[in-house]
Amino acid sequence: MDFALTDEQRLLQHSVERLLADHYAFEARRRYMHEPRGWSLGLWKFYAELGILGLPFVEQYGGAGGGPVETMIVMEEIGRALVLEPYLATVILGGGLIRLGGSEKMRVAVLPKVAAGELSLAFAHTERQARYNLADVAASARRDGSGYRLDGIKSLVIHGDSAEKFIVSARLAGERNDRDGLGLFLVDADAQGVSVRGYPTVDGLRAAEVTLASVRVDDGAVIGEPGATFPLIERIADEAMAALCAEAVGAMAAMHAITVDYMKTRKQFGVAIGSFQVLQHRAAEMLIALEQARSMAMLATMMAASDDAGERRAAISAAKVQIGRSGRSLGQAAIQIHGGIGMTMEAKIGHYFKRVTMIDTQFGDADHHLGLLAASGAPIAA
Amino acid sequence: MDLRFTPEENTFRAEVRAFMRERLPPAIRAKVVEGRHLVKEDLVTWQRILNARGWAVPHWPQQWGGTGWGPVELYLFRDEMQQAQAPEPLPFGTSMVGPVIIAFGNDAQKKRFLPRIANLDDWWCQGFSEPGAGSDLASLKTSAKRADGHYIVNGQKTWTTLAQYADWIFCLVRTDPAAKKQEAISFLLIDMKTPGITVRPIQTIDGGHEVNEVFFDDVKVPAENLIGQENKGWDYAKFLLGNERSGIARVGISKARIRRLKELAALEQSGGKPLIADERFRAKIAAVEVELKALEMTQLRVVAAAAAERGGNGNRPDPASSILKIKGSEIQQAITELLLEVVGPYALPDQIPHDQSERWNEPPIGPDWAGPLAPGYFNARKISIYGGSNEIQKNIIAKAILGL
Numbered sequence: 001m002d003f004a005l006t007d008e009q010r011l012l013q014h015s016v017e018r019l020l021a022d023h024y025a026f027e028a029r030r031r032y033m034h035e036p037r038g039w040s041l042g043l044w045k046f047y048a049e050l051g052i053l054g055l056p057f058v059e060q061y062g063g064a065g066g067g068p069v070e071t072m073i074v075m076e077e078i079g080r081a082l083v084l085e086p087y088l089a090t091v092i093l094g095g096g097l098i099r100l101g102g103s104e105k106m107r108v109a110v111l112p113k114v115a116a117g118e119l120s121l122a123f124a125h126t127e128r129q130a131r132y133n134l135a136d137v138a139a140s141a142r143r144d145g146s147g148y149r150l151d152g153i154k155s156l157v158i159h160g161d162s163a164e165k166f167i168v169s170a171r172l173a174g175e176r177n178d179r180d181g182l183g184l185f186l187v188d189a190d191a192q193g194v195s196v197r198g199y200p201t202v203d204g205l206r207a208a209e210v211t212l213a214s215v216r217v218d219d220g221a222v223i224g225e226p227g228a229t230f231p232l233i234e235r236i237a238d239e240a241m242a243a244l245c246a247e248a249v250g251a252m253a254a255m256h257a258i259t260v261d262y263m264k265t266r267k268q269f270g271v272a273i274g275s276f277q278v279l280q281h282r283a284a285e286m287l288i289a290l291e292q293a294r295s296m297a298m299l300a301t302m303m304a305a306s307d308d309a310g311e312r313r314a315a316i317s318a319a320k321v322q323i324g325r326s327g328r329s330l331g332q333a334a335i336q337i338h339g340g341i342g343m344t345m346e347a348k349i350g351h352y353f354k355r356v357t358m359i360d361t362q363f364g365d366a367d368h369h370l371g372l373l374a375a376s377g378a379p380i381a382a
Numbered sequence: 383m384d385l386r387f388t389p390e391e392n393t394f395r396a397e398v399r400a401f402m403r404e405r406l407p408p409a410i411r412a413k414v415v416e417g418r419h420l421v422k423e424d425l426v427t428w429q430r431i432l433n434a435r436g437w438a439v440p441h442w443p444q445q446w447g448g449t450g451w452g453p454v455e456l457y458l459f460r461d462e463m464q465q466a467q468a469p470e471p472l473p474f475g476t477s478m479v480g481p482v483i484i485a486f487g488n489d490a491q492k493k494r495f496l497p498r499i500a501n502l503d504d505w506w507c508q509g510f511s512e513p514g515a516g517s518d519l520a521s522l523k524t525s526a527k528r529a530d531g532h533y534i535v536n537g538q539k540t541w542t543t544l545a546q547y548a549d550w551i552f553c554l555v556r557t558d559p560a561a562k563k564q565e566a567i568s569f570l571l572i573d574m575k576t577p578g579i580t581v582r583p584i585q586t587i588d589g590g591h592e593v594n595e596v597f598f599d600d601v602k603v604p605a606e607n608l609i610g611q612e613n614k615g616w617d618y619a620k621f622l623l624g625n626e627r628s629g630i631a632r633v634g635i636s637k638a639r640i641r642r643l644k645e646l647a648a649l650e651q652s653g654g655k656p657l658i659a660d661e662r663f664r665a666k667i668a669a670v671e672v673e674l675k676a677l678e679m680t681q682l683r684v685v686a687a688a689a690a691e692r693g694g695n696g697n698r699p700d701p702a703s704s705i706l707k708i709k710g711s712e713i714q715q716a717i718t719e720l721l722l723e724v725v726g727p728y729a730l731p732d733q734i735p736h737d738q739s740e741r742w743n744e745p746p747i748g749p750d751w752a753g754p755l756a757p758g759y760f761n762a763r764k765i766s767i768y769g770g771s772n773e774i775q776k777n778i779i780a781k782a783i784l785g786l
Contacts, residue, residue: 001682003686263786264785280784281780292680293676295676299385302383318672322675373668373671
């Protein structure tokens, strides 16, 4: 049992932290947001040079062979700096699906480009009716000669408006909520029949609605075993949730530090507001929420790659519950302690608050995951 | 980062588990499981079983009966003992005055007291709090005046847990009326049989008798019973209170209580089906389990950090222990709330003996496990009050961790 980072992991943490500290000042972030993609292509190249875009891929695909702990380290820094770039969409989700389920040919063709910062990806999975049910897929895939034709509407595709390729889930067989019968396909964003409507998200990122109208893909576009890809979808959702938990912890740690700092400088009644016990106690409660969340993000990280799906999913759900609840209470306290200034777009604190709030809504919020845990009846803290 | 314990640690855990299974007397275990009162004899019996195995005071130096275990082994030992539903060893000797004597006492005191603490030959109680000195402990007033190789002690202590059984009391007393609050305090060991000591019971809201008032009226205490230096007692008290919090998360106990909660919720019917099948009730249990899992991970982080420190034994006071105290107490209390909800309307009958010498021999009203659950809920309110209230813990976090 060991919670320490290795020297190499600390070096990675330090490098990412420095790069982001140099390039992610509050004003710079606002500029990136107004770039055509809604994020900085220039920084994306820096990430490639640092080696973090190929972090989870093995060396033969241009990667660094990192595991869940390395991903946690990067995601925590991403959270701390409120990064806009499509790391989750491209490296964790898109890259992860190809890493785990792509053919050798596809891996060779796609992953080195991702690692080099030349290709961005998005996972077009969620649909309007699905809410948090990963198996609720109505988009269809029909056999068409030596390929497939895809039809359907994908919603809330994170960073879908700047992705050059989508990984699309579609149903080959079965009813809407069946876990069996799903396929995954790699689709070019400019393929015939694909239309993309991009929009900003409330936390400053980008997403898209993606419509597929009789989109033709060949057999080489298949990821995983057609009709039996649900375990892969679940696995990648678990990895994404572990990554999001780490991002949330980074953002919460920043919120807590900024708030405590503000308490030491902001004066009212002639003294720093941090001298008031009622605010001290709120800050202490924020720390407890943060540390409990950090503990569970670590648990999620260490369980993310487990092949025991039941154990893995229980740990990830428990982490998602804790992160959702901690994020909400810590974020609300941070805004409250800042007072009026916390309500303004000019203060960074509110932007963290929005990001952490939106992380809860991805892949199932705290209440959803609590429901899953309650229904399974498995002991969580056995 | 790695969650797994080493093969050696797993072997150790298995050894502790087997010991608990074989040696914990079933009658004592049953009382802990059901939440019934333990009597003095139960605690003495269990402490002597541990002592015979060499595990009575594992956290002490080996010279005085400690095991030499590191923080991970100590954690595993406590976790297994708690999950086995063994009585918690009485902390007043082994975790409070014992470590103070080891750290600050003289050789004669060590030889005289430590072996008797390990074997529970002497039952110790704690004389810190006073009617006017609770969270503001340094405002205590009990005085000790030096005269002819003795101290003459006058004053009153309160909330003295299990003083009705005690052979000895360790006290904070004021030895220099002229000095500032914290500087005038000394740490004195007092034989409870000394003339002038009166113990008066305090009945708590659960109907139990755990705590007492202790009065000192011209009590003559030999000067050799002073620990360390006169007027340095506040430093020793801070050391003691830091130790007190290190085992406070009680994750193992909470795990065992959740298992009990699920068993009882399966026995109780609600709307024609077992309460455990009720979705809302399951969600409540799951919510506590998530909190407990997070606390367990937080505790493991603290244990691992202590283990990484060369020579650390995991008992060094750490402000992080305030986090463990706050969350640990909240979770223990939340579980007693759920147990209260499981028993439902049969929380109502008052059917446990209020004096520990009495036996309840009447047929049960409602389920035979109902009696202790409402009192257990009432009693558990103390957990966020004792050992430095949760509000004091938040003050410590604000000051020591956040620099506010």
